[in-house]
Amino acid sequence: MTRPKHFVLAAGGTGGHMVPAAALAEELTKRGHRVALVSDARGVRFPGLFPNGENAVQTHVIPAGRFSGGPLGWLKAARQMRQGRAMAAELYRAFKPAAVIGFGGYPAYPALSAAFAAGIRTAVHEQNAVLGRVNRLVAGRVDAIATSYPDTERLKPRHAAKAHMVGNPVRESVLALRAKPYPLLEEESIFRVLVTGGSQGASILSKVVPEGLSMLPVAFRRRLQVTHQARIEDIDAAREKYASLDIAADLATYLPDLPEQLGWSHLVIARAGASTISELTAAGRPAILVPLPSATDDHQTANARAITAAGGARTIPQDRFTPSELAKQMQKLGLDPEALQNAAGRARACGSPNAASDLADLVESLDAPAAPQMVGLARPKEAFA
Structure with a gap:
C-alpha cells in the first residue's frame, strides 16, 4: 500500500x-x-x-x-x-x-x-x-x-x-450509471429529455428547445417529459413557454440530482463542455450537442468530435441551432428506439x-x-x- x-x-x-x-x-x-x-x-x-x-x-x-x-x-x-x-x-x-x-x-x-x-x-x-x-x-x-x-x-x-x-474523471454517482442498462424505450412510452447548459447554463437552449419540441408530431410531443436546467434570467420565460405548448417540463437553475436525471434520460440536449461530454460517455447517453461558439479556441467543438464521429451524438453549430433543425434531429432519433439505443452504446464506448x-x-x-x-x-x- x-x-x-x-x-x-x-x-x-x-x-x-x-x-x-x-x-x-x-x-x-x-x-x-x-x-x-x-x-x-x-x-x-x-x-x-x-x-x-x-x-x-x-x-x-x-x-x-x-x-x-x-x-x-x-x-x-x-x-x-x-x-x-x-x-x-x-x-x-x-x-x-x-x-x-x-x-x-x-x-x-x-x-x-x-x-x-x-x-x-x-x-x-x-x-x-x-x-x-x-x-x-x-x-x-x-x-x-x-x-x-x-x-x-x-x-x-x-x-x-x-x-x-x-x-x-467523473463523480462515482455518474460512473455507477455505466453498470445500468439504457432506459427501456417503447413506441408509446414516455420519452425523457434532459436539457442542460452546464454549470453556467445556456440561454440559447431555453430559447430554442421549447419551440423545437413544439414542432414534433402531436403523438410524440405528448410522450415528452423534459427536465431543463436554465439560467436564472431565462427560467420563467422558458417555463411559461413549455406550459403554453402543453409540454410536460420541470425546470431548475441547478440540478443537484444530475446523475439521477442523467440515468433515466433517453436523450440529452446540451452544450459540449468537458464535464458534460465525460458524463455522457461514462453513462452512455446519446445527445444533441450545441457547442458554445465563444469558448476559448473553440474547444467545445473539439470536445464533441469524438463522440459525434462515433455515432453517440449529433452536433449542431449554434448558428444552425434553430427550432426546425432541432425538431428534425429529434424525430430522426426519437422515432427509432433501436437507433437511439445503438447511439447510447456508441456514446458509452467513448468513455x-x-x-x-x-x-x-x-x-x-x-x-x-x-x-x-x-x-x-x-x-x-x-x-x-
Whole structure:
C-alpha cells in the first residue's frame, strides 16, 4: 500500500474544472491521502462536490486576477496573482504537499507558480480537447500533463513526452450509471429529455428547445417529459413557454440530482463542455450537442468530435441551432428506439471509466524518485500515434 501523502489540487471555479478535481480528491482520500483544494470563491462553494466529514477536503480561497481590461486590469491581475502565490506558498509550508495538481482556470496559476518556486512536484490535467491557457503557460515547467483525449490540440510537440492520456474523471454517482442498462424505450412510452447548459447554463437552449419540441408530431410531443436546467434570467420565460405548448417540463437553475436525471434520460440536449461530454460517455447517453461558439479556441467543438464521429451524438453549430433543425434531429432519433439505443452504446464506448484511478496513479507517481511512469491503462500520448 502506498504511504499516505498530502496533495494540493488547484482549479478554477467552474464545473468543468471542479468536477474532475472533486473526482480525483475522492479517489486520493479513498487511498488514505489528505487533500487540499485551492480555488476562487466560486469553486470552494460549488454545491455537492466536496462533502464534509472525517476525510473532508481542506478548501482555500486565493486571489487570481484575469488579465483583461487593458493596462490597469493587467496591473490589478498581476497584483492578485502575487498575493495568490504568497498565500499558496504559506499553505505549502504548513501542509507540505507531495505534489500540486492544476486543473486549469486562473486560480491554478499562482498555486503552480508557488510550487515551482518551492521545488514541489507538479502536474496539470486538461479536461478539453484543446490545451487551455493556464495549462499552456505552465506546460514547460510541470512534471506531467494528463489529457482527456488522445490528441490534444495546442500541446507542443516538445511537451508530448510527458503527456499521459487518462480521460476526464467523473463523480462515482455518474460512473455507477455505466453498470445500468439504457432506459427501456417503447413506441408509446414516455420519452425523457434532459436539457442542460452546464454549470453556467445556456440561454440559447431555453430559447430554442421549447419551440423545437413544439414542432414534433402531436403523438410524440405528448410522450415528452423534459427536465431543463436554465439560467436564472431565462427560467420563467422558458417555463411559461413549455406550459403554453402543453409540454410536460420541470425546470431548475441547478440540478443537484444530475446523475439521477442523467440515468433515466433517453436523450440529452446540451452544450459540449468537458464535464458534460465525460458524463455522457461514462453513462452512455446519446445527445444533441450545441457547442458554445465563444469558448476559448473553440474547444467545445473539439470536445464533441469524438463522440459525434462515433455515432453517440449529433452536433449542431449554434448558428444552425434553430427550432426546425432541432425538431428534425429529434424525430430522426426519437422515432427509432433501436437507433437511439445503438447511439447510447456508441456514446458509452467513448468513455474513460478508469480516469480517476489512472489520474491518481499518475499523481502518486510524482513523489517517486524516478520520473513519473504510468502503469496500467493510463498511457503516454505517443501510444495513440
